[in-house]
Amino acid sequence: MDSEADDDLILSAYTADSSELFPKILDLHVEDGARIADVTHGTGIFWQNIDLESRDIDLVTADITPKTDDLSMISDCRALPLKDDSLDCMVLDPPYAEGFYRRNKDHMAGHGSHGKFRDTYSGVREYEGSGKYHGAVLHTYFEGGKEAKRVLRDNGTLIIKIMDEVSSNTQELAHIQVTNYYERELDFYTKDLFIQVRKEKPTVVGMNRQVHARKNHSYFLVYKTP
Numbered sequence: 001m002d003s004e005a006d007d008d009l010i011l012s013a014y015t016a017d018s019s020e021l022f023p024k025i026l027d028l029h030v031e032d033g034a035r036i037a038d039v040t041h042g043t044g045i046f047w048q049n050i051d052l053e054s055r056d057i058d059l060v061t062a063d064i065t066p067k068t069d070d071l072s073m074i075s076d077c078r079a080l081p082l083k084d085d086s087l088d089c090m091v092l093d094p095p096y097a098e099g100f101y102r103r104n105k106d107h108m109a110g111h112g113s114h115g116k117f118r119d120t121y122s123g124v125r126e127y128e129g130s131g132k133y134h135g136a137v138l139h140t141y142f143e144g145g146k147e148a149k150r151v152l153r154d155n156g157t158l159i160i161k162i163m164d165e166v167s168s169n170t171q172e173l174a175h176i177q178v179t180n181y182y183e184r185e186l187d188f189y190t191k192d193l194f195i196q197v198r199k200e201k202p203t204v205v206g207m208n209r210q211v212h213a214r215k216n217h218s219y220f221l222v223y224k225t226p
């Protein structure tokens, strides 16, 4: 392979921001002309380096608490106002940490100096749904996956972003838990997995003895509908 082809080769792991990695995933797995819904659009970081026009992408943007003025719709990824079999691709990136799923806003993670992070990533809403702590994280991915199965056409593509977490001193490998559910309960085929390593060094607050490796990576997973 020549060096130009080497440069174009898409790899399974990058130290990168989502705005750098997501376009590579889209290039590899989603055809030009696709109708895509990003149902947890947030501030739209994923789309920062994507030229929708040149790829003829019809993008529907949605979030439960809008963070941009030009959102297509305000909606819950667990009950989307989209027709059955109406999309080629769905993108799902709900909050991945159980601390963002609290029935009382005062108990939610990310107070004070972490406020901006919380505003961007959680939606800052009281959680309504089944499951507690890490179970609430899984519930959102599971229900979002069910909606993906409904709204995606045959051979459609679901792209999720997810991070594992230690919750109540227990290691929760969320990317495996969600993949098991999608494969076993929803018949998705897991087509690809990307590891995104954070550029910044994680900060350490008040730790006495380290028990688990501090996570500095997350995943993008690509699933196909049956």
Ligand SMILES: C[S@@+](CC[C@H](N)C(=O)[O-])C[C@H]1O[C@@H](n2cnc3c(N)ncnc32)[C@H](O)[C@@H]1O
Pocket: 039, 040, 041, 042, 043, 044, 045, 046, 047, 062, 063, 064, 065, 066, 067, 075, 076, 077, 078, 093, 094, 095, 096, 120, 121, 122, 123, 124, 140
């Ligand atoms: C991790 S952020 C997404 C970041 C986004 N990918 C970006 O590029 O900015 C999680 C987003 O999910 C939204 N969210 C949380 N629960 C949701 C739900 N049930 N349905 C739809 N959006 C939800 C939050 O408001 C937040 O904007």
